[in-house]
Amino acid sequence: MPYPEKYRYAKSHEWLNVDGDSATVGITDYAQDSLGDIVFVELPKVGQQLEAGSTFGSVESVKAVSDLYAPVSGTVTEVNESLNSAPETINAAANDTWLIRMTVTNPDEANALLSAADYEKFVSEETGH
């Protein structure tokens, strides 16, 4: 299973790992694989307010740019600065590489996201295999 059971998933291919009233956000293995070699990550400032579904940054591979969308509403409390110099970490370990840490304003929003099994099904429908 390429998608950890304990995470929740957005259809825009971010994962959310909730821990109490805070959470980390990363991109899924499917997202990193579709993008290819990731060479650039643009992350928000600590303190930035995020609305569920709003863009909070971008990930770029050699060939493509992909916006990052907040899976839930909250405030950015930490960004993974190591990705500025080593963005390829995301390709190597998408599940273990968080981009931002945030507070979760409304836990119900997390419940509305996909489970690992549903996300996997969503991806297989989207790719047609």
Place this chain on the structure above:
Amino acid sequence: MVDFGGWDMPVQYRGLIEEHMAVRTAVGLFDVSHMGDIQLRGPNSLAAVQRLLMNDASKLQTGQAHYSAMLYPNGTFVDDVVLHRLGDNDFLIVINAGTREKDVKWVRSVIGSMGGVHVMDVSDYYTQLAIQGPRAKETLQKLTKVDLTPIKNYWFTWGTVAGCHNVMIARTGYTAEDGFEIYIPADEPTSARVWGEVLEAGAEFGVQPCGLGARNTLRLEAAMALYGHEISETINVFEAGLGRYCKLEKGVDFVGREALVEVEKGGGPKRKLVGLEMVERGIGRDGYAVLSAAGERIGEITSGSPAPFLKKNIALAYVPAGYTEIGTEVGVEIRGQAVKAVVVPTPFYKRPKAAAQPVTAPLS
């Protein structure tokens, strides 16, 4: 797989960066069968080519090729091409995939009722494979008895390659590395077999099959034009910086010549293609706006990408005449922000000169 001019083609095999680096440091194999081929034969074929293309084909010897272009009467591009002289009265024009139908129609319309020349679209006869990189020669040499060493850059010959007879072997490419393009029979079993044999031959040198992604980043590092980006029906030869391939004085009034003479008389083009290197963090991409230091929109990026070998973020862009000096500071608009970039010389990448042959003492 992506659709590219009607062809299903992989953007990458193992990974774009790995493929790009293989071509710069070892060898890469590209399936470039999507490229089209138009053959012109007959006693008037040279006259036809001279009318059709901007470079001076009379300078080509049999077995030699050069970069050229077909132009509209206003001096903009129908397509850029590589012209091969197969014989005194026999020429092969290699064209882009996406422009094939338009090109064939254009060639027929320009040549029209000119007698003594026969135009054939032979695109479907060939599978074109490009073997590129510092180890390309060693790789291909394992598959042919033809001595590849004496073939000069932009020359070609014919020979048996991987059991296929009369294969055109050209020392050409789109990567800025040494390399060859071979034209083998288009049937699928033959193409697949030769593809496999090249990969096998190159295994000891670290060959990688390469997709469209690496093809694009390699040509961008070399600042080579791509149709629909740096050149198109709205961009003329001088704007694109391709004047050195355009022979206004070759003695034939080729299509587009008159308009280009007027451009020259008028003091040259109003905008020009330049190389940009990002100074601040950010990647300029195709279509992003180029800004003056004051933040005013002055131009547009035609191709922009991280450069895997140079490890810089580079771009080609059209800017007005006053902004073309090397060192000029400009901005690139990335998601609403002006990000600093600077005009740099092109090509961004030039392959190192081949190491001089070791000097050996005379035998006696």
